[in-house]
Amino acid sequence: MNQPTIAFIGAGNMAFSIIGGLVKQGYDHTKIWATNLTEDTLKDVKQSFNVNTTTDNATAVNEADVVVLSVKPQVMKEVVQSLAETFKSQKPLIISIAAGITATTLQEWIGAPSAIVRCMPNTPALLQCGASGLYKNPQVSDQQAGIAETLLKAVGITLWVKEESGIDAVTAVSGSxxxxxxxxxxxxxxxxxxxxxxxxxxxxxxxxxxxxxxxxxxxxxxxxxxxxxxxxxxxxxxxxxxxxxxxxxxxxxxxxxxxxxxxxxxxxxxxxxx
The missing domain is CATH 1.10.3730.10 (ProC C-terminal domain-like)
Structure with missing residues (x-):
């Protein structure tokens, strides 16, 4: 499988960990983008992994086949709605690692059917020893599901749930x-x-x-x-x-x-x- 270009919207601890895991496993650093509001955070990511960085979310999404939404849940709506038109035109695989926001909600904010994987990782992912539960909506292809699994396996094990409600159980078991x-x-x-x-x-x-x-x-x-x-x-x-x-x-x-x-x-x- 050709390595898709991945854009991380938000470059906090979990995104930093996943990027580090990918690069450690040989992922092409030139195919990874990271965005953040602060230049200091991006400087750390750039120095650590030599990936592409920008403070403009749309710039990164325009380059991406896969978009990882790793901003805080409280600002997710604003971020997603600001990128809605770009999502509609680019049609990337969207992976959300934000707690509490359903795939249905994300799709409503985008305003169009979208391939969405919802993921619940846990903090040991920061040591590449995590456990992540994943749910895919009907728009996600088998190839896209494989991409999501590969990405999260960079920080630990991955397990799929058939129903999105299963993410609540994953949260109770491994998330918390x-x-x-x-x-x-x-x-x-x-x-x-x-x-x-x-x-x-x-x-x-x-x-x-x-x-x-x-x-x-x-x-x-x-x-x-x-x-x-x-x-x-x-x-x-x-x-x-x-x-x-x-x-x-x-x-x-x-x-x-x-x-x-x-x-x-x-x-x-x-x-x-x-």
Whole structure:
């Protein structure tokens, strides 16, 4: 597949990360454009990856086969409507990584049928270790879907959902998910300190244990439930901790928390579409 020209509208952290991942994998830097309101941000992108930069969104879109919308959700409507005529004439694949804005809403702001992929990456994408959920509207061709997948794979794994409502679930699982693990790490470190460990020792043990458990879950043929059972000896220390978690209805609490995240994602979509 020939490398399409990609324009990133907004050159913040996530766009910077995706551009870096693409260039690292050998993508032609001359086929990447980045726009931003501030020259300082563009200077960083230019110095890091030697891509094309401009403060004029239309200039970049006019060159592009693929447009990545990576501006803040609050300004997305203004940005998209200002580019609507250019989108209509150029007919690029549009990839949105903005939370809460549906493909239907984007199409309404453009004012014409458009090939749109909506993506929900997460912050580990900044380390090329992300997880992204993707949804494509009916106007997206198989070739365009492949382009979107290739682009997001530059920063981690990609998984498609069949219905756009699935993006709300993706948001609850992987979009917000890193914060859940950070919260649990925080609690474990605090508990370790309460048991007599110094702060740095508790921190290092907690973080390395989290890393090791994640790698085991990824690389093992066993599912997490089986791995947990293998670590949990009858009558042992782990069993006592697991029983305590179960007494506190940890699974139900996690389910309740993630439903709250998914519900809020849906609410934000309604708010931002107006």
């Amino acid at each position: 998910g890193p914060a859940y693990y950070f919260l649990f790490m925080e609690a474990m470190q605090q508990a370790g300190e309460a048991l007599g460990l110094d702060s740095e020792t508790a921190k290092q043990l907690t973080l390395q244990t989290a890393l090791g458990a994640a790698r085991m879950a990824l690389e093992s043929s066993d599912d997490p439930a089986t791995l947990r059972k293998k670590v949990t000896s009858p009558g042992g220390t782990t069993e006592q901790a697991i029983n305590t978690f179960n007494e506190g209805e940890l699974s139900a609490l996690v389910g309740k928390a993630m439903k709250a995240a998914a519900d809020r994602s849906e609410e934000l979509s309604d708010i931002l579409s107006k």
